[in-house]
Amino acid sequence: MTVRTLLQSVTDAMKTEMELDDRVVIIGEDVGRDGGVFRATEGLHAMFGGERVMDTPLNESGIIGTATGMALYGMRPIAEIQFMDFIYPAFDQIVSELAKISYRSGGTYTAPVVIRTPYGGGIKGGLYHSQSSEVYFAHTSGLKVVTPSTPYDAKGLLIASIRDEDPVVFLEPKRIYRSVKQEVPDGAYTVPIGKARIALEGKDVSVITYGASVHTCLEAAAMVAREGISAEVVDLRTLSPLDIETVLKSVEKTGRAVVANEAPKFCGFGAEIAALIAEKAIDSLRAPILRVSGFDTPFTYTWENVYLPDAERVAGYIRRSMSY
Amino acid sequence: MKESTVMEKKTGMLQIIDNEGNYRRELEPAIPEELLLRMYRTMATVRKFEEISMGLQRQGRIGFYIGAAGQEACSVGSTAVLKKEDWIFPAYREPGALLLRGETVLQLFHQLFGNSLDYNKGRQMPNHFNSREKNVVTPSSPIATQIPHAVGMAMGAKITKKKEIALTFFGDGATSENDFHSGMNFAGVFKAPVIFFCQNNGYAISLPTSRQTASETLAQKASAYGIPSERVDGNDILAVYSAAKKAAERARNGEGPTMIEALTYRLGPHSSSDDPTKYRENREVEEWKKRDPIRRMAGYLRKKGYLDDESDRKLMDDIDKEIRAAAKKAEAVPKPPVESIFENVYSSMTWNLKEQMEETVGRYGPGYTGR
Ligand SMILES: Cc1ncc(C[n+]2csc(CCOP(=O)(O)OP(=O)(O)O)c2C)c(N)n1
Ligand SMILES: [Mg+2]
Numbered sequence: 001m002t003v004r005t006l007l008q009s010v011t012d013a014m015k016t017e018m019e020l021d022d023r024v025v026i027i028g029e030d031v032g033r034d035g036g037v038f039r040a041t042e043g044l045h046a047m048f049g050g051e052r053v054m055d056t057p058l059n060e061s062g063i064i065g066t067a068t069g070m071a072l073y074g075m076r077p078i079a080e081i082q083f084m085d086f087i088y089p090a091f092d093q094i095v096s097e098l099a100k101i102s103y104r105s106g107g108t109y110t111a112p113v114v115i116r117t118p119y120g121g122g123i124k125g126g127l128y129h130s131q132s133s134e135v136y137f138a139h140t141s142g143l144k145v146v147t148p149s150t151p152y153d154a155k156g157l158l159i160a161s162i163r164d165e166d167p168v169v170f171l172e173p174k175r176i177y178r179s180v181k182q183e184v185p186d187g188a189y190t191v192p193i194g195k196a197r198i199a200l201e202g203k204d205v206s207v208i209t210y211g212a213s214v215h216t217c218l219e220a221a222a223m224v225a226r227e228g229i230s231a232e233v234v235d236l237r238t239l240s241p242l243d244i245e246t247v248l249k250s251v252e253k254t255g256r257a258v259v260a261n262e263a264p265k266f267c268g269f270g271a272e273i274a275a276l277i278a279e280k281a282i283d284s285l286r287a288p289i290l291r292v293s294g295f296d297t298p299f300t301y302t303w304e305n306v307y308l309p310d311a312e313r314v315a316g317y318i319r320r321s322m323s324y
Numbered sequence: 325m326k327e328s329t330v331m332e333k334k335t336g337m338l339q340i341i342d343n344e345g346n347y348r349r350e351l352e353p354a355i356p357e358e359l360l361l362r363m364y365r366t367m368a369t370v371r372k373f374e375e376i377s378m379g380l381q382r383q384g385r386i387g388f389y390i391g392a393a394g395q396e397a398c399s400v401g402s403t404a405v406l407k408k409e410d411w412i413f414p415a416y417r418e419p420g421a422l423l424l425r426g427e428t429v430l431q432l433f434h435q436l437f438g439n440s441l442d443y444n445k446g447r448q449m450p451n452h453f454n455s456r457e458k459n460v461v462t463p464s465s466p467i468a469t470q471i472p473h474a475v476g477m478a479m480g481a482k483i484t485k486k487k488e489i490a491l492t493f494f495g496d497g498a499t500s501e502n503d504f505h506s507g508m509n510f511a512g513v514f515k516a517p518v519i520f521f522c523q524n525n526g527y528a529i530s531l532p533t534s535r536q537t538a539s540e541t542l543a544q545k546a547s548a549y550g551i552p553s554e555r556v557d558g559n560d561i562l563a564v565y566s567a568a569k570k571a572a573e574r575a576r577n578g579e580g581p582t583m584i585e586a587l588t589y590r591l592g593p594h595s596s597s598d599d600p601t602k603y604r605e606n607r608e609v610e611e612w613k614k615r616d617p618i619r620r621m622a623g624y625l626r627k628k629g630y631l632d633d634e635s636d637r638k639l640m641d642d643i644d645k646e647i648r649a650a651a652k653k654a655e656a657v658p659k660p661p662v663e664s665i666f667e668n669v670y671s672s673m674t675w676n677l678k679e680q681m682e683e684t685v686g687r688y689g690p691g692y693t694g695r
Contacts, residue, residue: 034530034602057500057536058467058528086466089502124387126449128465266676295680297669301387302438302446302659306684313687 004184007177009151010040010116013158014078016188018048021076024162027054027067028080037082038118038177060090064115068098071111076162084119084171085128091136098167099142114161115169119147120212120262121294121308122175126301132211132263132294137169138240138272144193145239147171149214151182153237156191164193173212180215196243198250202232205256205321208247208273210236213260213309220260220314229322239269247273248281255286256321260314265293287324292317328534337555337587340562343614345623353566355404357630363404363561364625365639366424367396367618372643373419373429374592376651377436377450381596385655386436390451392417394559394591397617398523399493400424401564402584405572406491412460413474413492415467416451417523417590421493425458429647433654440660440693445667468498471507471520478516478575489517489575491568497528499545500536508583512549517575519568520546520583523558525590530603543585551581558586559617562624589615658693 004012018024026041032055035042045053056063060081067077081087087094094115101111121130138145144166148154154172161168199214200221209217214235221231234250236243251257257277259270270291277289292309300307341347355363374391381389392399399420403412412421419432431443435453438446443454444462454462461477463470474492481488498504499522511518522542526533539545546553554570556563564586571582589612593600600609625631666673666681673681685692 029528030530032530037529037597055531055535058497058531059500059502061502062500088466124449126452126465127447129449265680295665295684296674296676297665297680298447300447300665301449303662303665306662306665306688316687 001183001185003181004151005178005181006148006151006154006172007038007040009155009184010158010172011042011044012184013155013162014041015044015047017159017162018044018052020188023074024076024078025052025054025070026078026080027056027063029056029058029063029082031055031080036080038174040080040116040172060086061093064090064093064098064113067113068093068101068111071113072101072109076112078114078116078162081115081117083129084117084133085131087117087133094137094143095140099140102166103142110165111167112165113167114158115167116158116172117169118172118174118177120173120175121299121304122212124301124304127298130299130304132261134171134239134263135267135269138269142167143240144168145171146193146237147173147211147239148237149173149176149199149211149235150180151184153191153197155184156189157193157237159188160190160193163190168193171211175212176215191237194238194241194243196246197235197237198232198246199235200231200233202230202254204230204254205258205318206232206234206247206250206254207258207260207314207318208234208236208250209260210239211261213262216309216311217260217314219311220318223311223315224318229318231318242272244276244280247277251277251281252284255284257285257289258292258314258317258321259289260292260309260317262294262308264296265291266296268293287321290317290321327532337557338563338567339557339560340566341560341620341624343620345620345625345627347562347624347627351562351566353562353569355565359404360625361630363400363424364618364621364631365643366400366420367561367621368640369423369429369643369647370396370400370420371618372647373432376647378592378596380436380651386450388450388596389436390416390595391590391592392419394612394616395523395525395588396420397561397564397621398521398558398586398588401561402491402519402521402568404565405568406489408459409488410459411474411477411488411490413470413477413490414453414460414463415470415493415495415498416463418493419451419453422453422455422458422460425455425460427455427458428650430650430654431455433650434657437654437657438659439654439657441654441657442660445660445664468494468501468503470494471498471503472510474518475507475511475514475516478511478518479514482514482517487576489519489572491519491521493521493523495528496522496524496526496533496536496542497531498522499542508546508549508551511581512551515578515580517578518581519571519575520581521568522583522585523588524585525588527590527594527604529594529598541585543583546583551583553583553585555585555587558588559615559620561617561621658695661691661693662688663691
């Protein structure tokens with residue numbers, strides 16, 4: 001066991017798998033000697049050399065397109081997109097190609113690419129270094145979408161993603177890259193894709209969330225606990241395939257659901273969760289399902305603290321649900 | 325793989341002034357003294373603005389900074405050939421283009437602080453300057469996206485039989501993005517009156533030019549699109565000016581696009597978040613300091629008799645005072661009110677935005693500016 005940040009766990013997961021499996025390679029901008037702009041690949045170029053840790057030209061569709069080709073050939077590429085905000089030049093390669101290779105070939109080909117990318121606000125990044133555009137990918141059949149909120153899960157989920165036969169979009173909540181620390185096992189282990197986690201047990205209201213927002217929700221739960229409200233916090237960990245069972249079990253227990261995330265609300269991931277709960281567990285509800293999220297605006301620089309749901313805002317929604 | 329930057333690529337380039345300011349008379353462009361001094365002042369202002377802004381960033385008073393030190397001659401020398409009706413599509417290292425067009429340092433500081441007088445209403449990170457009035461179009465962070473925009477504007481000017489031309493700036497790294505190729509190809513096919521100005525500073529964050537391309541030069545990419553190109557010493561304001569002047573004339577005469585590859589160097593980090601010691605030698609930086617574009621221009625101006633110790637010192641003093649005063653002033657300006665978060669998403673506010681605005685105002689109070 002070693003105490004690691006979420007970021008260090010990401011690095012350690014890649015190092016661990018690269019030692020075990022020489023088909024695993026890293027490809028991206030500034031991932032080599034520089035170690036990545038967030039330092040996620042620090043030290044790996046020195047350990048594994050430039051053929052397994054490849055600095056590329058500044059071209060995201062090239063990164064994902066070539067990673068897809070390598071994966072078709074049997075390799076296990078990990079492609080880094082420097083910020084999620086810069087993934088769009090690769091959108092065609094991800095959505096039209098990567099996601100559909102298995103289906104369109106009748107399963108005769110697979111493309112097990114992992115796309116790692118830092119996402120979310122809270123680093124003073126303005127419009128283009130803060131986005132949470134997970135739903136574009138969760139909406140795309142054929143892609144798995146994973147996002148950890150703890151160092152332990154980061155390592156276990158990333159290793160599981162590398163080993164997975166399907167393409168995985170692995171979203172790293174950059175706001176908590178260095179702020180959460182935890183004892184993490186050395187060596188390889190996996191956390192299963194498609195399994196949510198109860199981050200805090202409670203009985204009055206289910207707060208369903210993922211990524212950096214998990215920590216905001218835990219803070220909010222602590223706030224309302226002082227008022228006698230017992231909130232259960234569900235950390236989804238995987239957005240697609242969604243662990244609907246854990247969500248429903250929690251909501252059936254509490255009878256109340258608040259979905260929290262920092263992406264825009266309209267057509268956001270909260271809408272899917274709310275629809276599923278309404279379809280499958282309407283009878284257990286004692287209050288309307290509420291969504292607390294970022295605004296339906298692009299991200300903003302000066303007012304990022306107002307844009308991002310903080311514990312106070314989440315607590316407000318929990319109270320609203322309770323007082324219905 | 326052997327890595328290399330512009331340092332080692334010695335393929336010919338246009339150079340008019342040397343490091344000491346000696347100049348080749350036969351190539352010297354005719355620039356009026358007044359304009360030369362304005363160009364010099366602008367370059368010096370960019371340098372000082374950056375020094376002070378980096379300081380503000382380190383003190384946590386602004387969130388970020390991405391600078392142009394060492395590259396000032398590129399944006400200033402090329403903008404100088406334009407008419408004020410011409411459009412500029414910048415990236416993030418061209419505050420010089422705005423300043424030469426008469427934008428104030430104070431306005432640039434409003435952007436860095438993201439305050440209520442910032443044209444962007446505090447929505448973008450520092451150094452995303454634009455000015456509708458000065459025909460400098462709003463930049464974004466994603467690399468190379470402005471290139472097709474410049475081509476489209478130029479196509480528009482051509483279709484509507486106007487005389488305006490477009491100038492777009494981008495880096496060496498940008499030439500790897502699809503949008504660079506889309507823009508060049510369209511410009512070639514439609515003979516759009518546009519100048520592609522590539523500031524080849526040898527690096528895209530940590531990666532040297534050899535990671536962007538296996539071709540000898542970036543300028544040669546133009547020939548695949550049927551576009552003429554020229555390589556210039558980007559730290560030589562006269563060379564930049566001359567090449568841009570020729571390109572602008574071609575554009576105005578209906579001869580279509582030109583690409584300029586200017587060889588330059590950023591003396592500072594990629595941005596306030598970057599540690600350049602990870603990927604380049606200090607020796608290289610020292611080497612490029614000898615080619616400082618501002619010092620070279622000063623040398624030239626002295627030789628012309630337009631500048632002396634005393635007027636230079638006075639100019640630097642004035643600039644320093646102007647910038648410090650502007651920084652103070654901009655910092656004191658309140659943030660845009662919280663309601664502004666919800667404006668300009670659409671031309672009129674939709675129900676969901678109204679709902680979210682009301683909720684926000686409910687929490688923070690109407691007109692809240694953080695004070
Ligand atoms: C599409 C996209 N991918 C990645 C980035 C991250 N990034 C910001 S600046 C930069 C390097 C740009 O290099 P270059 O074009 O040479 O311009 P320079 O910074 O050297 O002026 C990168 C990779 C980005 N902004 N946009
Ligand atoms: Mg560059």
